[in-house]
Amino acid sequence: AQSVSQHNHHVILSEAASLELGCNYSYGGTVNLFWYVQYPGQHLQLLLKYFSGDPLVKGIKGFEAEFIKSKFSFNLRKPSVQWSDTAEYFCAVSGRAGTTDSWGKLQFGAGTQVVVTP
């Protein structure tokens, strides 16, 4: 069965610090990978996604993520966080179309609550 593991449940850091959130998945087929973010009081929204090609993907608000196939990982990074990055971050995995019946179904990790202090 497909599963997604996020390494940290809570992260607290100061403004200007670097952020890295770990995500590992367990899945036998070809996957698409996502990071979603949920700011306080707002919709869950897409931060970035990986389908194929360059394993280093850039998203909105200065975030980037690196897909390492050999490690089944898709870690999220930001070199310098701001107070406005306080949010909950979710890693998600979807099976690739034509490879499995899990196509279009997202499997989410448990989420990481990030708090950035001024």
Place this chain on the structure above:
Amino acid sequence: DGGITQSPKYLFRKEGQNVTLSCEQNLNHDAMYWYRQDPGQGLRLIYYSQIVNDFQKGDIAEGYSVSREKKESFPLTVTSAQKNPTAFYLCASSPHGTQSGEQFFGPGTRLTVL
């Protein structure tokens, strides 16, 4: 203004009552989904529908029911059989035929059972 709307934002119900959560989208998406979000557990899939008049159970369908009579609408009923219904419920949609799996989310409904 395209998007997904969910109503109501907050919902209270007494134990033993059924309640229906609304989800409407004007994005012309074929697929729609219902998730339940609990602290520390991420989002778990309740039901999904890839086309009108068709839907499938997700990972935690027990105690829930859905219908998909129109492309724009995918209401979720939380029945009295759901043992722990207090949660935050999220509706999502995605365009059919895409390989991406990318989904677009509504604002959610927070259900509290008293």
